[in-house]
Every structure is written in C-alpha cells, then in structure tokens.
Amino acid sequence: MSICAYVTYEDPEGDDDERGPALSAWREAGIEGRVERWDDPAADWASYDAVVVRSVWDYIARRQEFLEWARRVASVTRLMNPCPVLESNTDKTYLRELGLPTVPTxxxxxxxxxxxxxxxxxxxxxxxRDTTRTADRDRAAELAAALEAAGRTPMVQPYLDMVESEGETSLLYFNGRFSHAVRRVPMLGPDAADGRRARLRTPAADQVELAEKVLAAVPHPLLYARIDLVRLPGGEPAVIEVELTEPYLYLRHEPRAAANLAAALRELL
Ligand SMILES: Nc1ncnc2c1ncn2[C@@H]1O[C@H](COP(=O)(O)OP(=O)(O)O)[C@@H](O)[C@H]1O
Ligand SMILES: [Mg+2]
Incomplete structure (x- = not known):
C-alpha cells in the first residue's frame, strides 16, 4: 500500500469539499491518503511515497515561503505537481511565454x-482575489498602479463578456489524460458566484486542441492540470489561465473524476 499526503492549507473541517471523494478513490486504488497542512512543521514529508499539492489556497500572500516548502519536499520525496511547475505556475507571467493564444494583456x-x-x-x-472589473480607463490605471506600488505586477485585460454567455470552459487532465470539462460561472460583476458552481460540458474540438497544446508545452508529468479557456471576440479560443498548482478539480461534478485522478496517481507512483 502506498501512502500519499493530500496537502491542504487548513483544518480538517475546512472548505475543501474535494478531499472526501479524492481520498476514498485513492483508497480504492490502493493508496492511503493522509491530509497534511503544507505549513505544518511537524509533517514528515520524507515518509510519503508522494506529496500531492491540493487545496493550498493561502499561498498567494506567502508565495516565496510556499516555493521554499516545495523545494524542501521535492528534495526528500516525489512532489506532484513537480517543483519547477509550481514555481512558474504560481505567477501568471507564464502566460507571456506560452506561445499560444491568450487573453490580450x-x-x-x-x-x-x-x-x-x-x-x-x-x-x-x-x-x-484583488481582481476588479471597471469601464473607467483612469480607474483601471489607478488599480494597476496600486498593485505596482504594493510590489506586484498588474495584468490589465479587456473584459470578455462571453464569460456570462458561453461561459469559461475548464478542461481537466490527469496524468495527461482528459477526464472531464466544466462550464464555469462568471466571477466578476453583479452575477459573480462561487467558482465551484459549474456544469459538466463537452468541450468543442478547438478547445480540446488548444488545451492539448498547452499540456504539450509543459516538459513535466502532471498529475493534475486544469486548462481554463475563453473565446476572444472573433470566436477563437484563448487561454485565460493554466492551473497547475492548486486548482479546484470539479471532482463532484463528474462521477468518474475522482477515480480518474486516483488512476493517474497510481501510474505516477
Ligand atoms: N479578462 C476577463 N474577462 C472576463 N472575466 C474575467 C477576465 N479575467 C478574469 N475574469 C474572471 O475572473 C476569474 C478569475 O480570473 P483568473 O484570471 O482566472 O485568475 P484567478 O482564478 O487566478 O483568480 C475568471 O474565472 C473570470 O470569471
Ligand atoms: Mg482562474
């Protein structure tokens, strides 16, 4: 029996509602999963066959600390996703180097x-978080300047209203294999909703093609990947985000999803 850490940021009663389905699917695949907080100094990372990053939703304000943790873990056991992936994926400047259609920024x-x-x-x-929608160009410039003043790098994009009509499409891949896709709800403006509210969706051929190009551009095995796509005003698909660090995986939306994830983990052990 392999033993893997399911890495989160919070107490067992926290709001990660995917841990239950994930851990029971792991058990069925012969993998014992133990929940660990990434910043728990008492955790014995070397004792695990693999350490699986999941709901580390507080790293945003502590990115350097999180990446140091990742390097430390990767030096004693297998970290999923791998350390170089976490390093580049936790800062969206990776979108500039993707070489594939992205939202104009x-x-x-x-x-x-x-x-x-x-x-x-x-x-x-x-x-x-810290994401604002505005029709006022001066206000947008002010918001971006405030991020710069705080030592952060701003991204200014056109608001794509297709997130309200067609909706953003997220494609989930486990160890490079397509598992499922969802249509997500818009997260800015008056109809903003919890990003977990989503529906299963069959992705269009051009979306699958782009998502697979994104995956092919990553030179590492990926236990989990969520490719978030929108459409530009001309209709062509574009990447809004590549989630390789702490994506919500919509495991409760597709009955086979948790088993797909467990099978992928089994393969990578
Ligand atoms: N250019 C945009 N046009 C419309 N909606 C956007 C745009 N950028 C972000 N959003 C909305 O905000 C959400 C979060 O933005 P995203 O770039 O995915 O960053 P993160 O998920 O890391 O906060 C998106 O899922 C989408 O609903
Ligand atoms: Mg996102």
Whole structure:
C-alpha cells in the first residue's frame, strides 16, 4: 500500500469539499491518503511515497515561503505537481511565454489601450482575489498602479463578456489524460458566484486542441492540470489561465473524476 499526503492549507473541517471523494478513490486504488497542512512543521514529508499539492489556497500572500516548502519536499520525496511547475505556475507571467493564444494583456499601469471595459488583476492570485472589473480607463490605471506600488505586477485585460454567455470552459487532465470539462460561472460583476458552481460540458474540438497544446508545452508529468479557456471576440479560443498548482478539480461534478485522478496517481507512483 502506498501512502500519499493530500496537502491542504487548513483544518480538517475546512472548505475543501474535494478531499472526501479524492481520498476514498485513492483508497480504492490502493493508496492511503493522509491530509497534511503544507505549513505544518511537524509533517514528515520524507515518509510519503508522494506529496500531492491540493487545496493550498493561502499561498498567494506567502508565495516565496510556499516555493521554499516545495523545494524542501521535492528534495526528500516525489512532489506532484513537480517543483519547477509550481514555481512558474504560481505567477501568471507564464502566460507571456506560452506561445499560444491568450487573453490580450497589458502588463503595466501606463498607456492602457482603449477597451470598452477592463479587468485588472495581479499576476499572483487565485479565486479572483484583488481582481476588479471597471469601464473607467483612469480607474483601471489607478488599480494597476496600486498593485505596482504594493510590489506586484498588474495584468490589465479587456473584459470578455462571453464569460456570462458561453461561459469559461475548464478542461481537466490527469496524468495527461482528459477526464472531464466544466462550464464555469462568471466571477466578476453583479452575477459573480462561487467558482465551484459549474456544469459538466463537452468541450468543442478547438478547445480540446488548444488545451492539448498547452499540456504539450509543459516538459513535466502532471498529475493534475486544469486548462481554463475563453473565446476572444472573433470566436477563437484563448487561454485565460493554466492551473497547475492548486486548482479546484470539479471532482463532484463528474462521477468518474475522482477515480480518474486516483488512476493517474497510481501510474505516477
Ligand atoms: N479578462 C476577463 N474577462 C472576463 N472575466 C474575467 C477576465 N479575467 C478574469 N475574469 C474572471 O475572473 C476569474 C478569475 O480570473 P483568473 O484570471 O482566472 O485568475 P484567478 O482564478 O487566478 O483568480 C475568471 O474565472 C473570470 O470569471
Ligand atoms: Mg482562474
């Protein structure tokens, strides 16, 4: 029986509702999972066959500490996803180097393009934290300047209203294999909702094609990957985010998802 750590950021009663389904699927696949807080000094990482990063949802304000932890763990056991992946994926400047269609992004508070509506967000974020939507160009510049003043890098994007109509599509891959996809709810503006509210969706062929190009560009095995796609005004698919660190996996939305994840973990052990 292999023993793996399921790494979270909180107490057992916290709000990660995927731990239950994940751990029971691991058990059925012959893997004992133990829940550990990433910043628990008492955790014995070397005692695990693998350490699986999951709901580490507080690393945003502590990124350097989190990456030091990841390097430490990777030096004593297998870390999933691998350390170099976590290093680059926790800062969205990776989108600049992807070489694939992404949401148009202006990376500074100066000389903003003329767009009907703006989204301003920091490159290190999650769950739409510190992310604002505004139609006012000066306000967008101010928000971006405030991020810069706080030592962060701003991303200024046109607001894509397709997140309200067609919706953002997230494709889930476990060890490179497609598991399922969901349509997510818009997270900015009056109809903003909990990002976990989603529906299963069959991705379109052009979305699968782009998601698989994104995966192919990562030179590491990935236990889990969530590729978040939108469409640009011309209809072409574009990457809004590649979630390789702490994605919610929508395991409760697809009956086979947790078993798919467990099978992928088994393969990588
Ligand atoms: N340019 C945009 N147009 C419309 N909605 C956006 C845009 N950027 C972000 N959002 C909304 O905010 C959410 C969070 O943004 P995202 O870039 O995925 O960062 P994170 O999930 O890391 O906070 C998205 O899922 C989407 O609902
Ligand atoms: Mg996101």
């Amino acid at each position: 202006h990376w500074s508070s100066r000389d903003l393009p003329d767009w009907p509506e703006y989204v301003v967000k920091p490159t290190v974020s999650g769950g739409a």
